Amino acid sequence: MNIIENTDIIANMELFTNFEQFIDPFLIEHGLFIYFIIFTIVFLETGLVITPFLPGDSLLFTAGALAARGSLAPVILYFGLIIAAILGDTLNYWIGHYIGAKLVKEENNLLKARAFYDKHGPKAIILARFAPLLRTFVPFLAGISRMRYKTFMSYNVLGAVTWVSLFTGGGYLFGNIPQVKENLSLVVFAIILLSILLFCFEYAVYKRGKS
DSSP, X not given: OOHHHHHHHHHHHHHHHTGGGTHHHHHHHHTTHHXXXXXXXXXXXXXXXXXXXXXXXXXHHHHHHHHHTTSSOHHHHHXXXXXXXXXXXXXXXXXXXXIIHHHOOOHHHHHHHHHHHHHHHHHHHHXXXXXXXXXXXXXXXXXXXXXXXXXXXXXXXXXXXXHHHHHHHHHHHHTTSHHHHHTHHHHHHHHHHHHHHHHHHHHHHHHHHHO
């Protein structure tokens, strides 16, 4: 493989993993196809444990800002993102349910996971939406632990609506303000950090209750 081919691969990976930075030129060149790309990235980022590197929060925020400028249809974007996020977590749950559980050979670990999800699963499903790695692994572990599907779906939907509403809505309202655009990474990091701290707090409460 020559240098040009290597450069092309790197460029394609950069486009896919940091798509929020390329939305504007991609929209000009490909038009409505951008909806498919955005929804697919969100679906894969939430639906497969092997793709936690895909953009999530920043992509939603940037898409919301584009909708505010009239480049994307707000209603289509909003409901499309919610559906993609719900389907992604649902796929992840069933992968964990059918495949992941076979990988966990220690019965004691399964029992611990089930005990945690029985007590803190609903909160974990919602809070994990706001933390990139947790967003990918929590629904997978919910499937492994055999969390009640009806309960999982209820909080899957609630978490998806909350996540999309906060980031896409935030982008729609504030994404085109220069100060916000310049400090977007700090805003996203603060929200992620808060979510992780809340998740750790819930786990600490669970561990204290077990002791």
